Amino acid sequence: MSVANNSQLAVRGLAKAYNGKIIFENIDLDVRQHEAVVLIGPSGSGKTTLLRCCNHLELPDAGTITLGGDPIGFTSEGKKLTERARCRQRRRIGFVFQRFNLFSHLTALENVAIGPHRVLGLSRRDAEERAATQLARVQLSDHAGKTPKQLSGGQQQRVAIARALAMQPEVILFDEPTSALDPELVAEVLEVMQTLAAEGMTMLVVTHEMGFARKVAQKLVFMDGGKIVEQGPPEDLFRNPQTSRLRDFLKHLH
Numbered sequence: 001m002s003v004a005n006n007s008q009l010a011v012r013g014l015a016k017a018y019n020g021k022i023i024f025e026n027i028d029l030d031v032r033q034h035e036a037v038v039l040i041g042p043s044g045s046g047k048t049t050l051l052r053c054c055n056h057l058e059l060p061d062a063g064t065i066t067l068g069g070d071p072i073g074f075t076s077e078g079k080k081l082t083e084r085a086r087c088r089q090r091r092r093i094g095f096v097f098q099r100f101n102l103f104s105h106l107t108a109l110e111n112v113a114i115g116p117h118r119v120l121g122l123s124r125r126d127a128e129e130r131a132a133t134q135l136a137r138v139q140l141s142d143h144a145g146k147t148p149k150q151l152s153g154g155q156q157q158r159v160a161i162a163r164a165l166a167m168q169p170e171v172i173l174f175d176e177p178t179s180a181l182d183p184e185l186v187a188e189v190l191e192v193m194q195t196l197a198a199e200g201m202t203m204l205v206v207t208h209e210m211g212f213a214r215k216v217a218q219k220l221v222f223m224d225g226g227k228i229v230e231q232g233p234p235e236d237l238f239r240n241p242q243t244s245r246l247r248d249f250l251k252h253l254h
Contacts, residue, residue, distance in 0.1 A: 007066075008033040008202045009054065009171050014063035016049055023049045024226035027063065031171060031219075034200040038213040038234070041223035042249060047206045050223070051173050054204065055093040056086050067092055068170060091119060094164030094172035098179050100156040102148045102163075108135060108155075109144040112163045120167065127166075134162035138192050154185030158192055165196075172196075174205040210253060214238055222246050 009031040016023045024046035031037045039047045052058040054065055056073045065072040072089055073081055081089070102111045112131035116122045122130065135144050138158040148156050157177055164172050174193065178186040190212050197203060197216045207213060213220055213234055220234040224245050230237055241247045 006032045008035075008068060009204065010064075010066045011050075011054065012064045012066075014050070014053060014065065015061045016046070016053060016058065017061055022226055024223070025062075027228060029221065029228065029231075031202060031204050033202055035218045036197040036201075036203040036205065036216050037219045037221060038217035039204065039206045039221045039223060040208070040210070040213060040249075041229075045223040046226045047223050048175050051095075051175050051204065051206055054173055055090050055095060057095070091167055092170045094167060094169035096157070096160050096164050096172060096174045096177050098176045100148070100153075100160045100180075102156055102159060104148050107145050107147055108140060108151065108159045108162075111148075111159055112166050115163060115167050130166050131162070134165045135159070137165065138162045152185055153181045154188045157181065157189045161189075161192055161196075171202040171204065174203065174207070176206050176208065178207065178209060210238075222249065224249070 007030040011027055011029040014027040015025040027050060029037075039050070041047055049058055053060045054072070059073070067089075070076070073086055075081065103114070106114065109128060109131050112134055113124070113127040116130050117124055117127035132141070132144060135141055138161055140155060140158055140162065143151060143155060148159070151159065161177075177193070178189050181189065186209070190209060193203070193205070194212070194216050205217075217234050219231060220237045221231040222229050222237060229243055230241065230246050237246065238250065241250060
């Protein structure tokens with residue numbers, strides 16, 4: 001299948017079901033290089049599963065995913081990759097989870113450095129230098145020596161973002177990164193994400209934060225019932241939704 005021009009991440013005909021229940025089917029989606037794409041939709045519409053399929057944390061039942069033109073989960077000849085080979089591919093795709101998934105016994109610096117050291121093979125010193133740079137990027141230099149329990153939820157999520165950045169991924173997937181945070185901590189995480197988008201980080205974001213979606217996304221994608229119902233520039237979808245499903249979704253939010 002052809003990859004859309006300039007697409008960094010391209011999804012074609014993707015389908016996934018659990019125990020006979022269709023989660024989504026025939027999904028086509030493009031994330032261009034340096035683009036921030038935001039996925040919105042009601043709970044259960046398939047957004048998180050789609051995200052997890054993009055780096056084969058979940059294996060799709062049908063369809064293809066390519067990153068920079070390279071098939072994810074398969075060789076260029078269509079042969080299924082081993083789990084070890086898929087793990088190597090995942091180095092190219094950052095993932096920021098709802099729950100921060102930090103190692104509780106490690107400091108913030110150690111949490112960020114562990115991937116570059118153990119996965120990329122950097123020396124401990126080089127890995128920690130890279131980790132320090134990324135912690136500074138998310139405004140946490142003063143907290144590098146703290147363990148997760150000494151950090152607020154917003155700070156923990158920023159450590160998780162720094163951890164993803166330290167692997168120097170080609171795209172970062174964000175799965176509702178503020179949903180586990182107290183309301184007063186949401187803004188600090190969204191501010192970091194907004195800065196990354198302004199810097200040209202390629203991002204695919206699942207979120208319920210409509211203000212962020214409106215302000216940051218170059219493309220907004222509305223999913224419902226396992227299908228992409230509408231997609232386009234955020235202002236077009238917010239101001240003039242073309243389907244009753246999106247109109248009802250937006251009305252419910254307000």
